[in-house]
Amino acid sequence: MKSITETIVAAGALASLFAGASVLATDYSSTNFVVKDPVIAPGSGFATSSAFQLWSVIGEPAIGISAGGTFTLKGGFLYFPAPASATSTPPESAAAPHPVDYGPFVFIPSRVVPLSAACDFNEDGVCGIADFSILLYYYERSGPSVAKYDLNKNETVDFPDISILFYYWESFV
Amino acid sequence: MKFFLIILTLVMGVAMSFGTTLVEGAEAPIVALSFPSGMRLAPGSEFVAWVTVSGETPVNAFDISLTYTSELELIGFDTAGSLVDLWQGGPRVRPDRTVELVGGMRTPFRGSSGRLVGIEFRAVKEGEVRFVFNQVRFYTADGEGTELAGTADARVADIAIVEGAPLVVLAMPLADTTAPVLDAVLTETEDRVVLLAFDVRDTDSGITATLVRTRERFSWSEWRPAMNPVLIPRSVWSAELIAINGAGLEATQTVYLWKTIIRWVGLIGALFFAARAVGIVYNRLKQPHSL
Secondary structure, eight states: HHHHHHHHHHHHHHHHHHTTTOOOOOOOEEEEEOSSSOOOOOSSEEOOOOOOOOEEOOOOOEHHHHHSSSSSEESSTTSSSSSOOOOOOOOSOOOSSSOOOOOOOOOOOOSSSOOOOTTTTOOSSSSHHHHHHHHHTTTTOOOGGGGGGTOOOOBBBOOOHHHHHHHHHOOOO | OHHHHHHHHHHHHHHHHHHHHHHOSSSOEEEEEESSSEEEEOOOOOEEEEEEEEEEEEEEEEOOOOOOEEEEEEEEEEOOSSSOOOSSSSEEEESSEEEEEEEEEEEEEEEEEEEEEEEEEEEOEEEEOEEEEEEEEEEEEESSSOEEEEEEEEOOOEEEEEEOOOOOOOOOOOOOOOEEEEOOOOOOOEEOOOEEEEEOTTTOOOOOEEEEEEESSSBOOOEEOOSSOOOEEEOOEEEEEEEEEETTTEEEEEEEOHHHHHHHHHHHHHHHHHHHHHHHHHHHHHOOOOO
């Protein structure tokens, strides 16, 4: 009995160590929106409180071009499929700063589209509606002849394959 | 004179042939917006405009966008009787009043007036309503993704929103006693991302909402709109989908991520045995040393 009690106490102590390691991000809302399941993704610089100091780097901004007095930031994976050569040298003249294009910054997003994406059936460089049409053509077919279109490798072209195509959807504007 | 007539004939022939080659989409589908014509409606009235397709070449996918004027407010989409089986992101509207429709059908369509989606509008202010198709692309069901440059019916909407005109509201949908059909399955991509893929359809009253919630520890998250596919984080061990049709009937399905469940069970088991080991060591250290 005593050893069981001690086991439970020890288990509780260990569990508290694991529980303390998790940080929950709760939803936050305003009068006309709710941000669901947010993650901590701070901007650049550092933030402090009485109990912590958090150093951070800039996360992935909104897709498109952001520009300031001396920088241009192109954000979005594959938004710029033909990256220009990066210029890492800052402008020499400090008296008259001008925007310097450091080339496109390719942020690695939470999902990575392989360069030779399996869902790009027509090899036009994007998994899009043409590939969707091709997949629908082979829908519910099985066998080695349609292995190329069977994205989840269950030997049949079915709706999970379409869902995987939608996951890598790039071309919609 | 004779020489002049010959030259004129040649010029006209060249012009006609040139004009002919410029005519595109001889076999291309035609998309149209179908609604009761000649309507005069009071502000507050509601009506449905159906996006339809007609053509002789079998098509199985489309990418269409259209814009409507500010006299109208878009209040919803009606997919009852739609040809479309799978929507990429669902019918949606942007803040600039552009409706975007991207989807496909398992069974290629060829014929006339095939319904893609009904757009429900409400008149908000007086004026003449206008619709413009910005983009019409169809893809043939040939296994090669061949694009057809579709054409849009150029009929100008003859809907007038006028104070004092009849107030029209949408008719109640026909009774639908059949729940939607929902099929959901977990799948994993090549880069080990877990997706919840689902197929939902209701041929009678259409699907009005598909929602998902997930469970990481002991409680469910809030319901949120589900877009196919749903990205499932590794920490989630259960997910539930609910599909609601136009009659309010529901279909639900719950899936379990067994890898995550086994991982949690293993963690709890390891915790238990670690605690037991700590307890044993503690007991032995506590025992008085015998002389």
